[in-house]
Amino acid sequence: MVESPAQVERVAIAGAGICGLCVSLALAQQGHSVTIFERDETLPDGSGDHAFYHWQRRGAAQFRHPHAFLGLMCNLLQDHYPDLLEELYQAGARRIDLIDMLRPELLPQYQPQPGDEKLWILMCRRAIVETVLRRYVQRLTNVTVLSDTTVLGFISDEAADGLLVLRGLEYSQGGQQNTFAADIVIDASGRGSRFPRWFKALDVDVEETRDDAEIVYFTRHYRLNPGCEEPPRHGEEPAAGDLAYLKYGVFPGDDGNFAVILCLPLAETELRHAVRFGEGFDAIARSIPGIAPWLEPAHMNPTTEPFGMAGIQAVWRHYVSEGRPVALNFFAVGDAAIRTNPLYGRGCSIGMQHAHILAEVIAGSDDSAQRATEFATRTEEQIRPIFKSSLDEDRAGIKRAVAAYEGRLLHQPRSFKKWFALAFGDALGAAVKHDVHVVRGVMRTFHLLEKPGEFLRSKRIQWTVYRYMLRGRKRNAAERIVGGPARLDMHALVAGLGLPVQDDSANPTGVAK
Known part of the structure; x- marks a missing residue:
């Protein structure tokens, strides 16, 4: 637990x-x-399963899409909020450890090592996690959640050095501002x-x-x-993979629920049209x-x-530029500051890590400018x-999708350095099986417990991969x-389904409205 600060501060979270x-x-x-301002309706009574079907979460486009709750997030829960983790288990979340993820032929090799206990995931729908x-x-005595509340802007003034200083929020609730x-x-x-855009209206640019x-x-x-x-x-x-023109995955959840994802390049208009229909989605998936x-068909039913x-974009917003904060007393966390492709399942873990970085920074200093720069520095070091x-x-x-669309192979490497990198990657992909x-090294990266590729510094892993290169x-x-x-062949399968023809000119993404 982070040490308590010298003084209690009033915190507004949008x-x-x-x-x-x-x-x-x-x-x-x-x-x-802490007071949280949330534009969506109050969490309904009932279970997380009820919330999945009935809670309107306009502010979270990904609410019903599957999530991966990786080791980074799971260990923060376990270390800081064990009672919360227990409530998640009671609601149906499942813990899957490293040994559960190993292929059967690898089990005879497996000998537990220190750190293996951190390589685990929670499997459940986001609605379960968010409900619990x-x-x-809401049971915490020093937190208030105001639902059905729209944040209209912030209250600010200007410091002596010209920096914007935030002093609170403007909001509306029940028709009252x-x-x-x-x-x-x-x-x-x-x-x-x-x-x-609120900063922009004050001529303050966010890079x-x-x-x-x-x-x-x-x-x-x-x-x-x-x-x-x-x-x-x-x-x-594998239940997850990449066919170049289509990425797919199965996400097992709680209480017999599971989800299938199909990710399609923007250029694949016919396939994107087909997956909007249940018949088309299932035919492609099967x-x-x-x-x-x-x-x-005899084992499940769609829900x-x-x-x-x-x-789907990778976004990074810089709220400190060349050592100068955009504003004091202000911090942006999670997707509001940093966004990655949800296909990789890293968003919730990054968000929780970002939250704890911020808490540590706030506890470590009461100087507003120092807090802003320290938060930016630690964000850069740990999340970049x-x-x-x-x-x-x-x-x-x-690149793979474009090559598949054009019916060609990816460009052949033109240098030994490029060839070696590709050959090493192929050997690593084989060795991990x-x-x-x-596997243990790859899983440390997968679970965001070390910097990507850090495990490749291990001499043992290097020589194993070199051996596979041979x-x-x-x-x-x-x-x-x-x-x-x-x-x-996939296009031929879809063409044979006889799905309704629809003009997508007004909806070029092919996302059902």
Whole structure:
């Protein structure tokens, strides 16, 4: 637990999503007085399952899309809020440890090592996590959650050196406009944050980088029928993979619920049209060997129609530029400041990490300018590597998708350095299927417990991968291939379904409205 501050401060948080709730947890634990302003309706009574179907979360476009709750987030929960974690288990969340993720042929190799206990995930729908988390936070005596509340802007004045100083929020609730005085204002309002435009209206620019992943992300949820069990975790084909023109994955959840995702490049207009229909989504998913066992008609039933999310971008907002904060007493956390492709499942973990970085910074200093610069520095040090890795994956995915669309192979390496990097990657992909020590290293990166690729500094892992390189790149690359129809075969399958023809000119992303 972070040490309590010398004085209690009044904190205003815009947004009661997972990130905003995590910030409130961390600051409330220090003794601060926290008020959260949330535009969406109050959490309904009932279970998380009821919330999944009935809670209107306009402010969280990803609310019903599947989530991965990685080791980074899970260990923060376990270390700081064990009673909250227990409530998540009681609500149906499942813990999956490293040994549960190993392929059967690797189990004879496995010997527990220190740190393995941190390589675990929670499996459940986001609605379960958010329901339990919201109710837990609302029971805290020093946290108030105001739902059905619209933040209209912030209250500010100017310091002697010309810096903007935030003093609170303007908001409306029940048709009445009000102000709320605060010592600290936190933007946890997610990807739709309006703070940058409010700063712009005061001639204060927020520097931003933005890169489009050029995909649309579709989800459909299902539930196993009574008496039916999940397919084996390690079948002949993986339940997640990349066919270049389509990425896919199965997300097991709570109480027999699971979701399937299909991610399609913007250029794949026919496939994007097809997955908007239940028949089209299921036909595409069942044609992929890694998904097919999950969608046996006698074993499950869909619980939603397919739905999509567009505007998938990597975004980084700089609230400190050249050592000068945009504003004092202000912090942006999670998606409001940093956004990665949800395909990688890193958003909730990054958001919770960001919340704890902020709490530690606030506890460590009472100087507003020092807090702003320290928060920016620590964010850069701890989150930038994850962001960069996600962005690199996006860019590589775009190249693969373009090559698949054009019916060609990716460019051959033109230098030994490039060839070596590709051959090393192929060998690593093969080694991770056969060597527990390599798996353990890859999982540390997967769970965001160390900087991406840090495990490759291990001499043992390096020599293991070099040994696999001796098998030849062709053999290693073959182990990374996942089963599924070729692109033109998938288009032929879709064309044969006889789905309604629809003009998508008014809805170019192909996301169902």
